[in-house]
Amino acid sequence: MIKFKRLDHVQICIPTGQEDKARRFYTDIIGLTEIPKPEALIANGGLWYRIADIQLHIGTEDNISKSKRHPAFEVENLEAIKKYLITHNVNIKEEIRIPGQQRFSFMDPFDNRIELLEKEKPEGTRETAKE
Template sequence: MTFRFKGIDHIQLAAPKGCEEQARLFFGEILGLEEIPKPENLQKRGGCWFLCGTQEIHIGVQEDFLPAKKAHPGLIVENLEGLRNKLEIKGCKIKEEPPIEGRSRFFVDDPFGNRIEFLEFLNK
């Protein structure tokens, strides 16, 4: 039997109990991602979900939460400098890393300390 991967449906970032208000501020208001409803049978777990392009970012409650300092999602952005400016205005600390050929990028921590990378492909 052969199979092939077709893409990624979602990523999940862990957060502490009671994270929803901060998640909605950061992912919804600051990043401008659309919140989407969680399935009814999962709502009692807490957290919230956002749409990022055609994929989803799930913020899930973890009882013994520790932020992801190395593992991270890499989100593709159009107008990376515009996002950088908005994040700086909102008080987010931008973390620079060595460039990757063909891409501009930087990192920030979400309100819970999880690392997030933002990338923009350079024109060739």
């Protein structure tokens, strides 16, 4: 079984090249705080925002039939979950590596994309037993 920890982010999409219009709405009108995208993803366009204790990712796309829209859930034991899904004939898509986390996505039977991620523990830290 998958142990979900929390919703990490939600991604919505805008047409390619419309970041300034999105920034005027989400920053200037809605009042969200823009946060930097990981270096590896900047070339894809779009914007990221902090919203409460999660993130709102605004991606760019022109082909709505293959939308990037998705929720991303933080989980525990990502590799075991990946093996579990594969044994149930779920096709896994490896995602572009970004610092501080491992991640992959998959499509449900209705072509909804779901991303699962696990945060990496900072070097020098270790798990301690809970009392």
